[in-house]
Amino acid sequence: MNIASVRIDGGQPVELTMREFTSIRLAHAHLFKHVVRICDVSRFDAAGRDPEDWASLIPSPPLESSLLKRREQARRTLSQVDGCALGQLGETQLAPCLRCDDRSAKVNVQQQNAPLLDAYIAVAAETLRWSVKNSGPRGARVIAYRPASGRGVRFIAERPDGVRAVADLAAGGAELKLVSCYRVGKDMDYRSRWMEMCREQSGFRQQGLAVDVQPAAGGAHG
């Protein structure tokens, strides 16, 4: 998925793309925590209401709007995958994605959920695209910094409907790898979340870790 053409720290334009998480295991852990929600509990669960409302974000493949039905469906399909512990959970059980090392189970879960995972990643890609397309006079609406532990750049983008995406770009690369994507409280005002992003990016500037991201001329892929 194309994101946008950007200049990083004033360098040559880079055509950013994104098609997957940093690892399959992380992809599954996020899908089953945030979208399918068989790995998390909240006060909304009893009513079967999804606090992140992914049904409104992913039109296809259609997501059951009831969290209870969504879970039931996921358990049914995961139970057909040998080696996936999530598929063995009872009807009312919730558990974290078990960090499995069963390669064959991971591949099977991946294939079984490919359309949903692709749609999930597309929402994250759209969030990053939005942040470049809606750049202000001082650059893209992202937090971008060089993590002390690595040589690449980490991007954090958030759009007005509360979807937040975190992605890593390897040094010299163009393909972002998704680290996380979730929806923050829809009740929070976007201006407030934008001010929080501005503070955080300023904190990285004070540390000398901030990265400047500007849209390259005509580069945003709407």
Place this chain on the structure above:
Amino acid sequence: MDDRMKWQVDDVLVQNLQETMAAVEMTTPDGVLAFLEGIGTLVSAGAESDVAALIAPRRGDLSAERIEDALSLLAAIDLEDTALELGRLLIALTDAEEEECPALCHRAASLIGRRDRVALCLLGAEEILGVAPTLDVEFESAVDAFDAVLAPKSWRMAALGELRWAKVAWARPDHRHRLRWWQRGAHLPANTVDALRTAAECIAAFPEAREYLDEQIAAATLSHRLIHPPEASAPAGVVDNVVSLADWFRRAPVSMELGAARMAAAAGGDERRILHRAEFSISIAGDRLIVDLEVPPSPDAPHPVLVETSGTERLAGVEENPDSWGFPLSHPIFTDPTSRITLCLATGTIALTAADLRR
């Protein structure tokens, strides 16, 4: 990655905030809250001079009643539920595998951001009203509950590394205590919890190493108390970026604590006490730096009072009186930005940089 690094007003932050606030309409409580948060942010970011011009045209929309009504809605962001999720997340973070950590860290930071918003809105309200706003009991109890859940688990936030520091580094150093959940231990590296585990494994394998660990804990505790004494929770003023001990000594204020007996003993009567702590005191007499120890020096240290640099340079103090060591301040070692005073005491080692001394 600590509060000794150079800090300056960030024009990009100020411009972004001004632009956002200019577009805020005060017709809804959310608009009022956004305005309060913006004012609180600008004050903390060292841009107080810009604040009055932003408030003046909006003054008619900013009555105490309107502000307090808007603040009461902040409780609706449900700090208590956020705290419970955060508590679970921080526990998961401590045991997380490396690839899971970034996602958990960003999620935790986002949740704690709600508490930041409360602090900054309150500061903004105080700036506008000239006094702290009146809060209802429910609001205060939600804030207290959040803080009570977070405080005992905040050490687990060390895993956030530079992200944690970014959440407070934007603020002027003397305003960071308002975001104390980020500030406390912000200098610790992201692998701190791993280091704790390694220490535990080391003690399991070598129980005799516990004594060394205890010494390290005692020294670190003492050093932490010196750098962050209890009264430092409300710092006295803007902290300059002091580049060397020599610079700091030139600027150091005259202390009123100087005892009459010592004053009489000081040649020329011009001794200035710079810092006084239970374990030691530091004074300047003419061109001499004097370190008086209040606890015995370490019996194992050939030179219990030293000035060192991050390189190999060292200058041992001369014992001029019992428990009193002197240095010539004109020595070039003091102009090295990395110079520090090292005290090897029976209770542990203390290292003091110019930045440590400022408090």
